[in-house]
Amino acid sequence: MAGTVTMRSITHNPIITAPSHGRPTSSLGFGGSRPSIAVRRRPVVIRAAVTVEQETQAKVSLIKIGTRGSPLALAQAYETRAKLMATHTELAEDGAIEIIIIKTTGDKILNQPLADIGGKGLFTKEIDEALLEGTIDIAVHSMKDVPTYFPDGMILPCNLPREDVRDAFISLTANKLAELPAGSLVGSASLRRQSQILYRYPSLKVVNFRGNVQTRLKKLNEGEVQATLLALAGLKRLNMTENVTDILSVEEMLPAIAQGAIGIACRSGDDKMVNYLDSLNHEETRLAVSCERAFLETLDGSCRTPIAGYAYRDKDGNCVFRGLVASPDGTRVLETTRKGLYAFEDMIAMGKDAGKELISRAGPGFFNW
Numbered sequence: 431m432a433g434t435v436t437m438r439s440i441t442h443n444p445i446i447t448a449p450s451h452g453r454p455t456s457s458l459g460f461g462g463s464r465p466s467i468a469v470r471r472r473p474v475v476i477r478a479a480v481t482v483e484q485e486t487q488a489k490v491s492l493i494k495i496g497t498r499g500s501p502l503a504l505a506q507a508y509e510t511r512a513k514l515m516a517t518h519t520e521l522a523e524d525g526a527i528e529i530i531i532i533k534t535t536g537d538k539i540l541n542q543p544l545a546d547i548g549g550k551g552l553f554t555k556e557i558d559e560a561l562l563e564g565t566i567d568i569a570v571h572s573m574k575d576v577p578t579y580f581p582d583g584m585i586l587p588c589n590l591p592r593e594d595v596r597d598a599f600i601s602l603t604a605n606k607l608a609e610l611p612a613g614s615l616v617g618s619a620s621l622r623r624q625s626q627i628l629y630r631y632p633s634l635k636v637v638n639f640r641g642n643v644q645t646r647l648k649k650l651n652e653g654e655v656q657a658t659l660l661a662l663a664g665l666k667r668l669n670m671t672e673n674v675t676d677i678l679s680v681e682e683m684l685p686a687i688a689q690g691a692i693g694i695a696c697r698s699g700d701d702k703m704v705n706y707l708d709s710l711n712h713e714e715t716r717l718a719v720s721c722e723r724a725f726l727e728t729l730d731g732s733c734r735t736p737i738a739g740y741a742y743r744d745k746d747g748n749c750v751f752r753g754l755v756a757s758p759d760g761t762r763v764l765e766t767t768r769k770g771l772y773a774f775e776d777m778i779a780m781g782k783d784a785g786k787e788l789i790s791r792a793g794p795g796f797f798n799w
Contacts, residue, residue: 496560508529596680661685684765685738723781736757737754743772
């Protein structure tokens with residue numbers, strides 16, 4: 431199997447997470463209010479995940495969870511384990527659930543843009559291989575890293591409740607993205623963020639900025655860039671929101687497809703794991719993610735194409751979807767919206783229809799970056 435698989439059980443102190451804010455309300459809508467946060471003059475706080483590792487388990491585990499080894503990936507695995515333990519008494523026993531860390535291609539190559547090293551599946555391939563080989567029983571993924579296709583023999587029947595979908599602006603010198611002086615360097619590995627930043631603020635410069643949350647904050651502290659953008663969901667799951675300078679509304683920065691959502695995969699035909707995961711599935715999140723991924727699949731954009739999309743339930747119970755494609759330099763941005771029933775078939779149709787519209791409007795060659 432490609433990649434290095436490290437097997438060890440992990441125990442940890444509970445990670446406290448903020449309540450989920452996956453869909454807009456009156457205060458979190460497209461033009462949602464922002465917190466009043468004073469400009470940050472002190473270094474950002476960088477913490478490692480709080481973990482205690484033990485060499486071996488005294489008993490055979492009932493479930494082996496596969497995950498990447500970054501602090502954020504582990505926080506998501508811990509959240510999954512906690513929910514399983516709370517829902518099934520047999521899983522609450524010591525050693526019943528084991529967490530196995532798997533290093534992926536995306537974790538190994540940090541000095542190149544994702545688009546240059548393959549894009550799709552860089553953070554999931556080795557984990558999915560371990561799942562299919564039986565090394566692990568379930569795989570925990572950030573849904574925005576999951577390709578629109580699954581390997582044969584694998585299904586993804588579960589999404590946990592979605593966290594806040596918005597992006598956080600972090601800077602030591604400016605209160606808001608709009609306040610950065612011309613020529614300021616903004617660190618981001620995301621073409622989605624790059625294109626939207628340059629579309630609104632063409633005087634700024636966006637430079638490739640890879641690594642986990644802690645690595646990016648360290649680089650910011652050391653002055654490599656004047657600002658960076660990170661998913662607010664990840665900062666909440668790591669209990670690191672004290673670093674946030676400003677929160678961008680989804681109107682200013684449309685999220686990545688499935689941002690803030692955790693997906694849990696298992697082998698098809700593994701009824702035991704399917705039953706466990708069914709008990710954790712948050713259907714509203716699953717439907718929203720399905721709508722967004724239908725949009726992405728229709729566009730069939732490469733990792734070189736900035737694509738964003740967000741589906742949510744409005745106050746009347748309907749689905750509202752907004753999608754975007756752009757040129758990497760931000761000189762051309764195309765957007766569309768849809769509204770319909772909050773039901774699987776209707777939402778899949780909305781996502782596909784929105785994708786077809788933008789393909790038609792973009793014209794030949796737009797996606798060949």
